[in-house]
Amino acid sequence: MITIKSEEEIEKMREAGRITALILREVAERVKPGVSAYELNEYAERRLKELRAAPAFKGYPHPSGGRKYPAALCVSVNEEVVHGIPTKEKVFKEGDIVSLDFGVFKNGYYGDSALTVGIEPLSKRARQLIKTTREALYQGIKKAVAGARLGDLSHVVQTYVERRGFSVVRDFAGHGIGTHLHEEPQVPNFGIPGRGPVFKEGMTIAIEPMVNMGDWRVRVKSDGWTVVTVDGLPSAHFEHTVVIRDGEAEVLTVVE
Ligand code: MF3
Ligand code: CO
Numbered sequence: 528m529i530t531i532k533s534e535e536e537i538e539k540m541r542e543a544g545r546i547t548a549l550i551l552r553e554v555a556e557r558v559k560p561g562v563s564a565y566e567l568n569e570y571a572e573r574r575l576k577e578l579r580a581a582p583a584f585k586g587y588p589h590p591s592g593g594r595k596y597p598a599a600l601c602v603s604v605n606e607e608v609v610h611g612i613p614t615k616e617k618v619f620k621e622g623d624i625v626s627l628d629f630g631v632f633k634n635g636y637y638g639d640s641a642l643t644v645g646i647e648p649l650s651k652r653a654r655q656l657i658k659t660t661r662e663a664l665y666q667g668i669k670k671a672v673a674g675a676r677l678g679d680l681s682h683v684v685q686t687y688v689e690r691r692g693f694s695v696v697r698d699f700a701g702h703g704i705g706t707h708l709h710e711e712p713q714v715p716n717f718g719i720p721g722r723g724p725v726f727k728e729g730m731t732i733a734i735e736p737m738v739n740m741g742d743w744r745v746r747v748k749s750d751g752w753t754v755v756t757v758d759g760l761p762s763a764h765f766e767h768t769v770v771i772r773d774g775e776a777e778v779l780t781v782v783e
Contacts, residue, residue: 529703529711531729537770539636540705540731543580544768544779547631547638550574552782554600558625558644564602564613571600571629583630583637583708593751601628601641608696608737608745608754608762609641621646624653626764630708637708639733640780641766652740653761656693660738660763663687663716667734671769671776675726681718684736688716694743696762699754701735704768726771731779735766 532540553574554567575582582599589595596610603611603626604619611617611626619625628641643657666687670680688695701714712724716736739745741760748755756762768779 529724529730530705531727532705532731532770533729536636536705537729537731537772539634540638540768540770540779543631543633543636543638545782546578546580546633547629547640547768548780548782550578550631551627551629551640551642554627554629555642555644558619558627558646560620560646562619563615564604564611564617565615567602567627568598568600568613575599575631581632583632583639587708589751596752599629602626603628603753603762603764605761606756606759608739608756609699609764610752610754612750612752619646622649624649624657624761624763626762628764628766635706637704637706638780639704639708639766639768641735641764643763643765655691656738656740656761657763659688659691659693660736661765663736663738664734664765664767667736668767668769668776668778671726671732671734671771673726673728673771673774676721677712677714677723677726678718679720680734681715681723682720685717688736688738694739694741696737696739696745697743698745699737701733701766703731704733705731728771728774731768731770733766733768735764737762737764
């Protein structure tokens, strides 16, 4: 069931979204050569405590029944697409494409956001990959308006990406969000215009294009979580939580 949020609930989601965005921005500023993904997660967990919020991902049950997600932050480098675990061994270096995914639980509601930062020097194609993925998210956000259909959003994300010679990941999608991290509907990054549910006032969704430089296909590594591209080429990821408000998309995962 797709839930419609009241103005009171939307205000709580703004708060969760602000904290998500603030900490994610601070974490992103700390991506430098020699820094480890583990340190970034430690930083995020400390800031969550200071801001009296809880991590959305830590302890999240594995979809196929394996071990729970062990951290607050997902750090996925280069060929890692999503759900990379922030280990001490994951030390950043020049040329890395670092995707950070972060979620917050505050006052009963969730915020969820992701972004990708490149560590210069980067190849032109790597820079294009990051830029295309960010812009695909904003193209999708523009379609999250009352009266449009989910398929319109999915389609614009897919075509924006594919026209630039990249591919969209199909095994993972965005999602409704609210009192649960994952609510209905699923928000795929590919689809057919005019299909799917109609967007209505008060719907809250997380839109999250995952874009590969090469083949769209992915597999999960033996740690049970880390999703990687099958061809070993890099991937990028951007995500915002949005509400349909006054007929338009309002991005919730932003710092005031
Ligand atoms: N943004 C991702 C998602 O919404 C992050 C989930 S990580 C998990 O699916 F550990 F919570 F699964
Ligand atoms: Co998400």
